[in-house]
Amino acid sequence: MKSASLALSVGNNDRIPPRARLLAVASELFYRHGIRAIGVEAIAEAAGTNKMTLYRHFASKDELVAECLRQVAAQGDQRWKTYESAHSGDPLAQVRAWLAEMADHLGDSNHRGCALANAAVELPDKTHPARRVIENYKLAQRNRLAELCRSGGLNDPEMLADELYLLLEGARVTAQSIGSDGLGARLMRMGEAMIAAHRR
Amino acid sequence: MKSASLALSVGNNDRIPPRARLLAVASELFYRHGIRAIGVEAIAEAAGTNKMTLYRHFASKDELVAECLRQVAAQGDQRWKTYESAHSGDPLAQVRAWLAEMADHLGDSNHRGCALANAAVELPDKTHPARRVIENYKLAQRNRLAELCRSGGLNDPEMLADELYLLLEGARVTAQSIGSDGLGARLMRMGEAMIAAHRR
DNA sequence: GCCTTGTGATACTGACCGGTAACACCCATC
């Protein structure tokens, strides 16, 4: 019943090679239902293929999870490049663009927080191949934010970066418990207030 | 292997009735390894009893999870009563005490975020009995914070409450990915800065 | 004495898990 809706989104284009289809479907299912809640068979079926083909492309379910998260991280990096080219030479505008898009995503009906943060919650085992992906990305994200705050000429850029980053991370978690009614708008207000506080 | 260490912590006091032992052990195991990662048999064994006794006290694993989270929520409420009696008539001091304790917990080596928020990540199904517990508690938490900020005479208390709450929630998530090195101290600095910004 | 209530122990069910073996097939390349 779950898989039917998934198969639609990917299965109608058979030109996409199985590996890409598997990655797309797995990312979606893991995100929506949780990593441990989805079995490899359901992924293969929803991708319009079978378990054998999955295991020909991925050594294990854990490696598939890690690869999915690598893809998510790459998409995040790509977004930053978009902000950079749209607001070249204006680091603060880039930060604002990022904040605005994240706030916007909060309102999505199928929003369920950050896939990487969720995976960290679900996979506490430090030896899991996905952990490295998560830690590297989250650290890079925070450092990138701090660098932009610094080159934006703001006071105490590291602290501002932490404030903005923790605020967003908290918003994405809170959206999963309390809900996200008006949360995006509130997040923007808070972010602006904090940037202003570091401008002096 | 996992259960051995758990059995130690509870099994040596046989005066505690099985239901309480089961709740304590289940809360610990769910928190440490994740809810879906722990089976009922492991819980029963770690509590020094068996699966039948577990199912005599809890209708299902889902109900056991919900009951564990109710216990966690009750402990949270209890902490707030402590702050209130320690700083009676000083709402801001109560907020600070809460922030300080949460910041302190961040540094614990076995810290793994908020049990309720983690459960929300792991149990996306809106019909799960644990969801109501999570949503009620998180909402009450935010409202209590807003009420304290208001009676503390601060400007825009709702927004300040959101800022502090999201900041903490974000810190507890971030501790699970990047780590918690100095995060507690940074959280305190940010909290103080935000309270100050709403004092005018 | 009895009888009830709570517990322990063991075995079981049916379903699902991640992962593999074996074999048929399609299709592009040469």
Added chain:
DNA sequence: GATGGGTGTTACCGGTCAGTATCACAAGGC
């Protein structure tokens, strides 16, 4: 037209999952 790599299909493995049935036992109240 042969060859070979990628794919589909089916069946299977051992293990674990949540949940249940059955029976034995121990204590406490009457």
